[in-house]
Amino acid sequence: MANFGGHAIPGSFFLLYGFWLTVKHILQHFWRTKQSKGREIMPPVFKRIEYIEGGFLIFASFVGIMVEQFVVDGPHAHLYNTETNSWVKLMNWQHSTMYLFFGISGIALVVSTASELVPAGVDRLALSVALFVEGFLFYFHVHSRPPLDAHIHSLLLVAVFGGSASTMLEVFIRDNIVLELLRSCLFFLQGSWFYQIGFVLYPPSGPKWDLELHNNIMFVTMCFCWHIAMALLLVTCISSVILFTTKRFSGRGRDIEIGMRHTSNGTSSQKALLEASDEE
């Protein structure tokens, strides 16, 4: 979809997803740090959040595939035209393939939340593969385009492959809030960069950009760094707001809880002694 809208839609999707991930992971992190070591069972609300996220990913990619296929000038599920002996609308097919893998990562998230049998980390692996496939297809996308067009798309790859690598790391390093927020950050970066691509290649208003000018490439490179700074700022602000709101609201409930734990612990004195010696 080589127009402004075709870049604004995935851009909005990734910005929204980055926002969702930031909120989710900050809530999970707050819950983890609040808990004492002995009680590590996730409350059911987190399960429900994962189901919603997975379901949304599946739904969004289904809609994405349908739109790419059955839009007016789409391939309508035809891959090869035997009359003209040529492939039909490969660009739309490639976009459908990208959506397909985000759908698969949604399925992986739902299944791994629902069943204890699915090993931990499968959802992250699926998301990492989805980002890898997106970057992989984009990499061969940019072939033989004007310099600025090729450059602005290859900068996107920094966000995409960076996200794929950091998500892959999460398969092994679980529940690390820095990694999780880095992932949110890279989704924000990807989202805002999609918008930037739209504004540069298909400006909704104003003059067209010169796609050959070296100075434009230099500006766009620097602009990418500004988007990084913006993404870092966004994640920081959202995290802080969530964290302070949650702290205030959970304050009263926690006091009661602590009181209850004191009572239940008071009975066993030898156990406490042994615990103390272990912790030293």
Added chain:
Amino acid sequence: MANFGGHAIPGSFFLLYGFWLTVKHILQHFWRTKQSKGREIMPPVFKRIEYIEGGFLIFASFVGIMVEQFVVDGPHAHLYNTETNSWVKLMNWQHSTMYLFFGISGIALVVSTASELVPAGVDRLALSVALFVEGFLFYFHVHSRPPLDAHIHSLLLVAVFGGSASTMLEVFIRDNIVLELLRSCLFFLQGSWFYQIGFVLYPPSGPKWDLELHNNIMFVTMCFCWHIAMALLLVTCISSVILFTTKRFSGRGRDIEIGMRHTSNGTSSQKALLEASDEE
């Protein structure tokens, strides 16, 4: 062996090996999760499975080397022809070298299963080296070929080097089911992609592919992603079938076993107290 058969044979081998690995690792994973922490001695059946796998790898690579060497138009173990001052059938020699390293990885598997002295991880290292050598030789294989031919072979490298890297990781991160299934997945991918190469470069029926057309390259890139999706699907289905079958069959035996463990643990009460304090 530049024909359809020459790509179908290694393709079938890798598909079969991917299937074998999936079944093996799911069974091992099921056994690991079923066990209580104190009893980590592998039952002898797993040792036997490793011997069979190692023996099969050694046998298959021996046959592979023999066929490459003594096929009608093969080098018949001659490396250099002093009359014409030229190398004899370097392609067959390169394939023999690849087989050799899979044979070495088979030997490493047998030896590390048989002896306690061989450090853990040697079998994975040998397999990683075998995949690295395969990719290394293929990388210099594709020099000066038509674009589509070079591209379709270099896509194979994604599966080969990916497999090599993930297997190398297993040297350090042992018994991680996600990594093990990722490896199976990459073998499936490699196997099915060998078939794809055969179908594209030496189509058994139908018209030949235009090796210069850019659209063909774009389709093939996307097709590789479909093979990834297929490999993920295959591993998921096989794993699920194995897991549910094993659960049903092992259900009765486990109940008896748990009963026995309860009895044997009941005698020592102070020990249990100390254990509890350690685990907290």
Added chain:
Amino acid sequence: MANFGGHAIPGSFFLLYGFWLTVKHILQHFWRTKQSKGREIMPPVFKRIEYIEGGFLIFASFVGIMVEQFVVDGPHAHLYNTETNSWVKLMNWQHSTMYLFFGISGIALVVSTASELVPAGVDRLALSVALFVEGFLFYFHVHSRPPLDAHIHSLLLVAVFGGSASTMLEVFIRDNIVLELLRSCLFFLQGSWFYQIGFVLYPPSGPKWDLELHNNIMFVTMCFCWHIAMALLLVTCISSVILFTTKRFSGRGRDIEIGMRHTSNGTSSQKALLEASDEE
């Protein structure tokens, strides 16, 4: 700032920062190894050191941005000149962007020292991103320059990206003195190499270098290795001096402290027995 001074200023900054990091990390390391396992609360002097470092980073990058913007031939905060339809002084803007990210890493350091809520590792992540952005902008900086100029700048990237990677590792591997000194070392390398670039491209005295001569490139490559050796030597010397000085000065104070600990530990005998069994 394409002159000798424009390379000497960041060079001095990085040399100073490398020196500061070496001293800081050696002191922290000495303190860590001196402590018994049970008492891992940082003394407040280390917090103050972090605040000073963060504050200095913020101040230095603010000054850097101001200088780059409001220097006589600077852009004076104008990005695009609508009259000539061209970007204004993109080089200065790029340098400002680099400073901005070092400022962000300073803020991250201050905030993560001040608040317990900020997860450990955020300061290192911010520093890693700052180095990545520096390298990223330099990478596209060197386009279409004479060979020696491009080569000498791309050698800088080895130090910059090496520093970014090793700092990223520190997000996961905390308090590893080898990694921390490696980082100091790479800052020294970066600093001294900035000076070297200044001396080669804008020699303050003597003849100009031939920017096309292959032998000059060969010498510069080797010279970079000598800078590595020098950086290693500097870190070793500074570390040794600090370590021996601290040892001498802290000797008397420690003896008293150990005496106090002996007294306080002597009361609980059963506890000591349990500890001994756990440590075995």
Added chain:
Amino acid sequence: MANFGGHAIPGSFFLLYGFWLTVKHILQHFWRTKQSKGREIMPPVFKRIEYIEGGFLIFASFVGIMVEQFVVDGPHAHLYNTETNSWVKLMNWQHSTMYLFFGISGIALVVSTASELVPAGVDRLALSVALFVEGFLFYFHVHSRPPLDAHIHSLLLVAVFGGSASTMLEVFIRDNIVLELLRSCLFFLQGSWFYQIGFVLYPPSGPKWDLELHNNIMFVTMCFCWHIAMALLLVTCISSVILFTTKRFSGRGRDIEIGMRHTSNGTSSQKALLEASDEE
């Protein structure tokens, strides 16, 4: 030193060093696995081995630098000829630089063995840097040479950078026998490949190789894999011989030792009980 001898000397050095490392690490591994968990103090013989290795590295690199500098057609410590305005014998200077870093790694080994203050891993870091510098200089070495010459040198880089990466890993993953033997293996590979380069570029007897022929490049690539197989075989054979010899010789001594440990352990019964509960 562009002749057969100039490649045979470093080749022999690396083969010898690979042999030494294999023997050392197998002995250390045997000693580690033999020990019970409580007694992890290295016997003094291992310290002496490290001193010998460090001293040898320092001595060999000193000799190497002297030979490179003061050989008949060497630079005799002159770097720049102000009369002809050109660099003096940069090749010899580059080789001296490589030796310098192996000397530094020798010093690091001696110092880190002698003093408890030097953090663990510094010796591996120095060796990793030495290999990195070697590869770094070689990488810019091969510029504008005939294809076969460039190719055969760039294959060397696989062994050099592989060794650098695996040694860097050892900074974090200590006492992992698989990594240690991988390092030995890569030194063997480097050594034997130096010989191969000598035989191909400066054949002591027989006809010269055609440096432009593509088939020669293909053979050399495959030949590199054979060297990998040979290095694996060498490390396996040496390890097995050392392991079986040590087992036989240490058999009698161990029996006595175990007897002694039984006696000394027999006194404390409660301690044993506590130990048992911890290990479960």
